[in-house]
Amino acid sequence: MSDNETYDVCLVGDGSGGKGAAVSAARDGAKTLLIEAPLSLGGTSTWAGVNNYEPAAGATGLPQELYERLAEHPYAESIQRRTASYHPDRPWGIYDRSDHTDYRLTLNRRCGTALTFEPKTTSDATIDSVKEAGVELRPSTRFIQVQTSDKRVQSIDIQGNDFDGRIQAGVFIDSTADIYLARAAGRESAIGVESRNAYDEPIAPEQPESVLNNASLCYRIAPLPPEESLQIDLPPDGIDLDELRPVTSIRTYANGDRNMNPLHLMTGQEAFELGYRAYEESEKRIKAHWHPLQTRYGFERWKMTWVSPMLGIRDTHRLAGEHVLTEHDVETPLEQTENKEVVTFANHGLDFHDSRSSRQLVNGPYGIHFRCLLPREYGNLLVACRGASLSSIGASTCRLSRTMIVLGQAVGTTAALWGDDVKAHDASRLRETFKAGGSE
Ligand SMILES: Cc1cc2nc3c(=O)[nH]c(=O)nc-3n(C[C@H](O)[C@H](O)[C@H](O)COP(=O)(O)OP(=O)(O)OC[C@H]3O[C@@H](n4cnc5c(N)ncnc54)[C@H](O)[C@@H]3O)c2cc1C
Structure with a gap:
């Protein structure tokens, strides 16, 4: 079948960031489509066998809700x-x-x-919460290409078992991890390790390096x-x-x-x-x-x-967005952060998995800016996945699954509340919405 459909919000990618964004957008009233790649819901944290949430500050709200669903099933979590x-x-x-x-x-x-x-129970619990929220799921479907004009995504082409067509939406969300949609739309991105000069990060190397975790x-x-x-x-x-x-x-x-x-x-x-x-x-x-x-x-x-x-x-392309989360953000304790754009926090150590030396502890929880989820000078596109705008040092601490779910929550709620005018978002209102939904 070939078709042409219109939504308020269209999400590509069904991993941690994607499920957080989809549930939030739909709960906040947006007509939401989630394009589900062939391996059923969950992405890396389910089907790549990363069946583990490391200790992480800030993982209340949707991650906690998922845990509570799992706890209802015997042997589903430990x-x-x-x-x-x-x-x-x-x-x-x-x-x-x-x-x-x-x-x-x-x-x-x-x-x-x-x-x-358990991956299967987690995937099933996620499908239940996505469907209960009213998200339309498009199974076994891939994003193929994008149509853009006036610094906006106009539509995308998708291909699946029972659908082959074009999707129009007010807002598009890229949750593909490797930011396929943002890159196809010509948005700037980075890969590997930036030089010290790029963001003035003290522990970055003198020269850029082609090193990936x-x-x-x-x-x-x-x-x-x-x-x-x-x-x-x-x-x-x-x-x-x-x-x-x-x-x-x-x-x-x-x-x-x-x-x-x-x-x-x-x-x-x-x-x-x-x-x-x-x-x-x-x-x-x-x-x-x-x-x-x-x-x-x-x-x-x-x-x-x-x-x-x-x-x-663990690591490929990352957006170069309106704000890049760097070593400076990570080293600034949350209580000293003045930035009003902070929407959540994290505290995992810098972990490069031996590709270079790691440091297991940061100074405490640090804030993550909403503008890490926005491509530069662009309209109706948001990024909710590990390919968000993070330096390689920022990504080494920030990419945990539950942090991605919460960033997805920020993106989905923004898409629903501010529609295609995402730049008009108000981070303090977002934080209030999260608190009302049980987040810290
Ligand atoms: C080996 C390993 C160990 C880790 N250990 C931990 C840990 O212990 N604790 C922890 O919290 N985190 C851990 N992480 C990090 C964490 O798992 C990931 O960073 C996180 O799951 C990424 O979520 P995401 O939403 O960004 O991407 P993903 O979960 O990868 O989701 C991306 C989704 O997009 C879909 N997609 C891609 N292209 C398309 C397309 N063209 N069309 C449609 N869909 C598409 C993919 O199929 C996938 O489902 C680990 C990661 C790895 C790899």
Whole structure:
């Protein structure tokens, strides 16, 4: 079928930012369309096996609501604490289920309490909340191209199983992570590490660097039932096991299975250069990654039961928007921030996953400006995903899933309240709307 349709708000991309934006826009009264890519709702935090929310300040409101929905299902989520750290003799760190059951503990980095969830139940719970809000979902559909004029998006072309056509909307929201829509509309973007001069960031290198955070293909393991005999999978040929570092971040699902996040599987540049072939290559490498864990590092009686269908990409294109969140913003504690445009806050450490040295702590919660979500000198387009306007240093702390849901909330509410006149938004009114909806 080919068609032509009109909405108040059209969202492309159904990950963390997209679901936050879609639910908020629809709840605030906008006729909202969400274009859902082939892998069902959830994006990276579900289908790339990133089934974990690290401790994060500011994750109240919609993230908390999602947690409460999950808590209604048996074995859908587990709150947990780190029980073992990496060690030269044991290349993994692990979080185990904890008796603490208060979601609020996961908002405090000092408690070190995280949350792990089942991907399918999370996707289903998200679909329920999106539909209840009145969002129209367009399943298995991709954004293909954009039509622009007068510094505005006029319409986009989408292609799916049962729909192939053009969508018009008052406001368009790019939640594709890699900002496909914003880039197709000619908006300025950046990739890699900026030089110190770019934003006067003290820890930035003298020269720009083509460095991207590592990519991971996460997988799941389960204990072997006592009656099942031990099965050691052989690693594929052609991979140097001594070269591949089996460093793994391990989280525990509510049913006791483990979520394995191989931290040094593939560099971000390699994943970028391999493009769609990166998944196939990573699949080979995880078999090699799993082999030493199983034979040398304590997982003899476990088996691999699931490989996430999406490669976990931490870092690609970022918008160069009206405000760029830099080291200066991140280092300014929230209470010292005078900027009236702040719509939420975060406090994750600077984490480059060994692509360069990291620092686990920032000075405390810092504010995120609404203008990080606005392309420069442009009309009806907003960005709600990790491709928002963040320097590579800003992105290294800010891109957490729950922070993206909350930024999505800011974008969706803005689109509904101010329509295509997004520049007229009022951040203090946005904050009031959030508070009324249960956010901090
Ligand atoms: C390995 C790894 C570990 C991480 N660990 C943690 C962690 O422990 N805790 C934490 O909070 N965060 C973690 N993060 C970060 C966090 O998961 C991501 O930054 C966050 O999920 C990104 O959300 P997003 O909405 O920006 O993008 P995504 O969730 O990736 O969503 C983008 C969506 O857009 C869709 N899309 C793309 N192109 C199109 C198109 N043309 N048409 C239609 N749809 C399209 C995609 O299919 C996808 O569903 C990790 C990330 C990775 C990769």
